[in-house]
Amino acid sequence: MVVAYLRSDMNDDLSRKGVLVHEWLEPTGGSENVFEVMASVFPETPIVTPWNNAPGRFSPARVRETSLAQTPLRHSKPAAALALPFVWRSKALAASAEWALISSHLFAHHLRVAPDATKLVYVHTPARYIWSPELDPRGAALSARAAAAPLKWIDRKRAREASSIAANSRFVRDRVRRHWQRDAEVIxxxxxxxxxxxxxxxxAWQHAADGDVVAGLPEEFLLGVSRFVSYKRLDLVIEAGVATGLPVVIAGGGPEEDAIRSLADGASVDVRIVQRPSSAVLHALYKRATALVFPAVEDFGIVPVEAMAVGTPVIGVGAGGLLETVSHEETGYLLEEFDREGLQRAVRAVRELPRDVISASADRFSDAAFRSALGGWVDSIVPQASATRA
Incomplete structure (x- = not known):
């Protein structure tokens, strides 16, 4: 068993105020980006995380790592997953905090707090590995299946410890109700x-080191943006290009890159891979695309909203978070299946959509809207937390 601790010289800094908690800190990732904004709402509150692989995100003095950071597990999330339920139960992590605001997509909500402390959990998703393997094939691994039953029991038990829960979408709120048997607000x-x-x-791409990517773009193209992992279904983005005869640009990076390149090489249309584009280039890809094709079933889906922010319509699956962010035939087109006829119909439809309407629809998901909702939720339960808010 891995025993977690905080260095004793940092433990007193938690004082009798609050602590912010996240599953782990990496250079990229949607939940990390959400947590960064969350942390900016409470800029003086210390952060606890199993490991910090993104030292540039926060002041080093603010981040407290556990002993897991000193092991090879910090470089293997699937292996670390089995240790984390034990790590989060260490008494040292938040023993002196009056309240904890936890960003959880795996087991961070298992954090042990003092008996009289308030525990707030912002849920990106109940752990897909154990609760929704149909949405994440990694849950089909033998080790994940073997651990699922006992982990479900303990996961639900820890969720009952929360003083209040907020979910990042109605889709996730429904899963919180079903799996944890708890209600949740939606933020x-x-x-x-x-x-x-x-x-x-x-x-801004004109000043980026990889700006030449934009200069060579085709006049029309379908765009796919995500990590290169199987459940993101980037193969369907390529199929969309083949079905409609449009070139395809796929932006991102990850372990499935070789498989994606193999599919690209065999496609009957031009498929370009843009590996880990800079923010400026990604934003230019959004703006120039005929449509963003987003086949994955996501809990919320930040990428589609970013595309809509610049007026680009979204073609996606009519399930998950897209049902809350994309309005069918107003800001995009939602399909039951990614078949040839459906994709052709979708591309014809989105070409006619007014881009100014699409752009305006993204404003309800802005930073400002999140800051207001998050701050109001925390203040309503932990009034003293307002003194630490930005």
Whole structure:
């Protein structure tokens, strides 16, 4: 068993105030981006995380790592997953905090707090590995299946410890009710719609090191943006291009890159891979695309909202978070299946959609909207937390 601790010289800094908690800190990732905004709402509150692989995100003095950071598990999330339920139960992590605000998509909500402390949980998703393996094939691994039954029991038990829960979408709220048997508020995550829009309008890509990518784009193309992992279904983005005869641009990176490149090489249309684009180039890709094709079933889906911020319509699956962010035949087109006829119909439809309407629809998911909703939720339960808010 891995025993977690905080260095004793940092433990007193938690004082009798609050602590912010996240599953782990990495350079990229949707939940990390949400947590960064969350942390900016409470800028003086210390952060606890199993490991910090993104030292540039926060002041080093603010982040407290557990002993897991000193092991190879910090570089293997699937392996670390089995240790984390034990790590979060260490008494040292938040023993002196009056309240804890936890950002959870795996087991961070298992955090042990003092008996009289308030525990607030912002849920990106109940752990897909154990609760929804149909949405994440990694849950089909033998080790994940073997651990699912006992982990479900303990996961539900820890969820009952929360003073209050907020979910990042109605889709996730419904799963919280079903899996944890708890109710939850809905607070949509922050999307940097103004920054994306400004960057695209100012054509910031011209000053980016990888700006030549934009200069060589085809006049029309379908865009796919995500990590290169199987459940993101980037193969269907390529199929959309084949079905409609449009070129395809796929932006991102990850372990399935070789498989994606193999599919691209065999496609009957031009498929370009843009590996880990800069923010400026990504924003330019959004703006120039005929449509963003987003086949994955996501809990919320930040990428579609970023695309809509610059007026680009979304073609996606009519399930999950897209049902809350994309309005069918108004800001995009939602399909039951990604078949040839449906994709052709979708592309014809989105070409006619007014881009100004699409752009305006993204504003309800802005940073400002999230900050207001999050701060109001925390203040309503922990009034003293308002003194630490930005």
């Amino acid at each position: 949509y995550p922050p999307v940097a719609v103004l920054d994306v829009r400004r960057s695209a309008d100012e054509e």
